[in-house]
Amino acid sequence: MKTIPVGEEKKRSRWQIPLALLFLAGFGALLIYAPMAVVAMFFPVFILCCLVASFGANFYKTEQRLATSQIRSLAMGLVEIRGQVIVDKPLMSPVYGKPCAGYVLIVQEGEQDDDGRWSWSRVYGEARCNDFRLRDATGEIHVIAEGIDLFGNKHPDDYESIGSSRRQGEILLSQDMDVMLIGEACERDGQTVIAQGKNPKAVFGVALTEDVENRRVLAPLWRVGAFYAAVVAMLGVGVMAMTPAHFAQLHLPGPDTYQQMESIGPVYKWLAWLYREGGFPIPFMAAFGFMLTIFVVLIWARLLLPKGMRLAVGRVLGAWMGLGMVIGGVVTLLLFVAHVDAMKQFLVWMLILLGTLVFSLFEQRKMGVAYKHFAKRVSKDTL
Structure with a gap:
């Protein structure tokens, strides 16, 4: 079993809240005493944010550049394949105890305002995944799960309460799930497999086919x-x-x-x-x-x-x-x-x-x- 470091998200550092309050106070002061400066910065900052957001590699941007390959005719290198998950060594999911190839566990802590509305922030995250196989109409291929990104920033569909102000949810990589996988096709022990590439910044992840098609x-x-x-x-x-x-x-x-x-x-x-x-x-x-x-x-x-x-x-x-x-x-x-x-x-x-x-x-x-x-x-x- 391999632990994937989506990481434990710790609570906000003590300096983050004062910094956010200071930023809001500065923005409010500008809006009151120098409103034209706020307006003058609005459009350029908007354009800059759009440009910055377009930089860097991630699963969905890489997916747009790659053609979906068939397993039988894979070329060595970065590939994208679509297939159904085959679970060889199942894990038991931590929330509902379901068998799966891998899971993402998310724990959130909530705060309730005066009107009774809840706002939630993630305080803990954990992902685990065993090696698994993918199957399409042309064959099967082994996936070495070490370093894989499970579902990106996807959130669970439902949560289970674990206290007065905490809840937990899970996302599962289950048997026969239809997924899109991006990874490095390479030779391991004389067999073609999908694994994380030598470049640690290269995309290696899996997402639901439905989410990819929506994107x-x-x-x-x-x-x-x-x-x-x-x-x-x-x-x-x-x-x-x-x-x-x-x-x-x-x-x-x-x-x-x-x-x-x-x-x-x-x-x-x-x-x-x-x-x-x-x-x-x-x-x-x-x-x-x-x-x-x-x-x-x-x-x-x-x-x-x-x-x-x-x-x-x-x-x-x-x-x-x-x-x-x-x-x-x-x-x-x-x-x-x-x-x-x-x-x-x-x-x-x-x-x-x-x-x-x-x-x-x-x-x-x-x-x-x-x-x-x-x-x-x-x-x-x-x-």
């Missing part, structure tokens, strides 16, 4: 969504850098000119009203007014358009409503709290609406594939 469907949407978000964020940086002189050049009302421009037309009159209100209505229009408008348009589209066109328009408007309402509402609320100029709030909201509309129009195929995939999974689960 495959969502990955194209995440990538293209990140591109749209980065473009909108960069344009947002430009909007936030605008000065009253830029407003004048573009014939837009500014904090000192909105009263004089109010008489030009109804749009300027409406923007002047937003200035008088300090931009207060914009977050609420972004979250609720936009949703209500799209809902009314959806009803009219259903009544007036033919069926084929109605479905296409409905998908676009539905995706636009969900994305525009959530992202637009959150971002404009942040800008309002930071006391950003009302015109800048409005322009950023318009950028978000334009970006989410273009995304909804041009990425319908990817969204349709994702919708059909998850709808099929839901229908299978309900049968």
Whole structure:
């Protein structure tokens, strides 16, 4: 039996809580005394976080680069195979006592707030796994489990209480489980096996095939969504850098000119009203007014358009409503709290609406594939 070091997660160090409180206090002070600094940093930090998150190897990123191989025709080196687990030397799982090739045990400690809601944090983790075999339609192969990552950061589906504020759960690598495995195909004692490679940073792990397929469907949407978000964020940086002189050049009302421009037309009159209100209505229009408008348009589209066109328009408007309402509402609320100029709030909201509309129009195929995939999974689960 081999112990896999997912590790014992100890309780937070004493310095971590004061550091988190200090960070929150600093953020609050910036928001009060230098709100524009918070806003100016928001979009660049967002782009930086997206870039950092894309670096480094992990199971799912590696899986996207590899083609799934058949066991009978494996080449030496890093490979990905799909198969059913064959348990040779079973372990007994620590929570429910079930036989398995390996398990991940997670213990969580909870805190209850004044409203009775629980929040949980992991205080202990342990993974154990014996060697096992994988079988596909072409054959079987032995897997040497030392160093394997079982299921990544997957959480148990259910937990068992072990005290007034503790619970434990387990994830099992069981007989006949359908899994995807990434590891090094190599020769051991004259036999081809899957094991951890010589490079300790190389991916060696196993995940449920269902989870991998879900990631495959969502990955194209995440990538293209990140591109749209980065473009909108960069344009947002430009909007936030605008000065009253830029407003004048573009014939837009500014904090000192909105009263004089109010008489030009109804749009300027409406923007002047937003200035008088300090931009207060914009977050609420972004979250609720936009949703209500799209809902009314959806009803009219259903009544007036033919069926084929109605479905296409409905998908676009539905995706636009969900994305525009959530992202637009959150971002404009942040800008309002930071006391950003009302015109800048409005322009950023318009950028978000334009970006989410273009995304909804041009990425319908990817969204349709994702919708059909998850709808099929839901229908299978309900049968």
